[in-house]
Amino acid sequence: MEYTNENRGKIQYHNRIKQVIDFTGLRIGTITPTDIDGYVDYHNKAAIVFEYKHKDATMSEGQRIALTRIVDNFQRAGKIAALFLCIHNQPPWEDIKGADAIVKEIYFNGRWWPGKGLTAKQQEEKFIAWADSVS
Secondary structure (H helix, E strand, C coil), X not given: CCCCHHHCCCCCCHHHHCCCCXXXXXXECCECCXXXXXXXXXXXXXXXXXXXXXXXXXXXXXXXXXXXXXXHHHHHCCCEEEEEEEEECCCCCCCCCHHHXXXXXXXXXXXEEECCCCEHHHHHHHHHHHHHHHC
């Protein structure tokens, strides 16, 4: 599939996205790599990290540490940054519509805040509008 403005954000190679990356062998002591489900860099002034979990799943402590440190480091570098922990209820055989998932928690300014029932898209728009207003 050719990459165009019309298909931005759409999975380009559906069969490839189903490939699991096995991080065995990349261990440093007890540390292993983690994945990031989504990332937006907004004009080099704001950053959003997205993590998606099924409504019954939890983020591991290691992943929580890694992702919050990424956000903290962006903020130390002078960017407005947040981590959105989004939940969904899709079965494994169906695609997750990232924009429609509900933001359960937001990590911002060194602490976790409860979500307010907004979708990832709504929360992203709100965060970007705020970032525009303060920069």
